[in-house]
Amino acid sequence: QTYFWMINIEQKCLTLASRSIAIDQTHLTTRVQGTFGYLDPEYFQSSQFTEKSDVYSFGVVIIELLTGQKPISLTRSEDRSLTAYFIQSMKENHIFKILDPRVLKEGRKEELLAIAELAKRCINMSGKKRPTMKEVTVE
Numbered sequence: 141q142t143y144f145w146m147i148n149i150e151q152k153c154l155t156l157a158s159r160s161i162a163i164d165q166t167h168l169t170t171r172v173q174g175t176f177g178y179l180d181p182e183y184f185q186s187s188q189f190t191e192k193s194d195v196y197s198f199g200v201v202i203i204e205l206l207t208g209q210k211p212i213s214l215t216r217s218e219d220r221s222l223t224a225y226f227i228q229s230m231k232e233n234h235i236f237k238i239l240d241p242r243v244l245k246e247g248r249k250e251e252l253l254a255i256a257e258l259a260k261r262c263i264n265m266s267g268k269k270r271p272t273m274k275e276v277t278v279e
Contacts, residue, residue, distance in 0.1 A: 177211020177222060182267050192267035195276065199223075199262025206256060208240030223263050230260055254279075 178200045180193035200211050203226045211222045229238045235256050236244065243252065258279050264270045271279075 181265055190267055191272065192270045195262050195270045195273055199259045202255065202259040202262065206240065206243055207238050227260065230256065
């Protein structure tokens with residue numbers, strides 16, 4: 141059930157994105173108004189967004205849905221960044237300790253772990269190592 145909920149969110153995001161830019165438009169210049177926990181870390185070095193920047197942001201949304209936590213928190217004990225907290229929990233095999241109890245109740249552990257692994261790939265610090273959105277939809 142969690143899986144279908146996330147697919148529905150992804151489809152809505154992709155639909156909104158496809159309505160925003162004309163087919164013949166190759167470049168779009170905008171003022172950056174991203175929310176600090178969702179911005180691709182590579183943007184801070186290059187000042188450019190790529191297709192993989194969207195993948196990073198989508199990964200943050202997945203983690204937010206899995207944990208029920210905001211991307212940036214002043215109350216989180218060690219890491220203020222949800223992504224850093226999430227990655228550390230994955231490394232220490234404590235992922236189920238940080239998942240939202242409602243998500244744990246609804247989902248099977250294997251499915252939740254697969255979704256968590258996908259999210260981890262989406263938030264890789266290197267954009268080149270992240271999946272494409274097409275690859276994300278296949279998983």
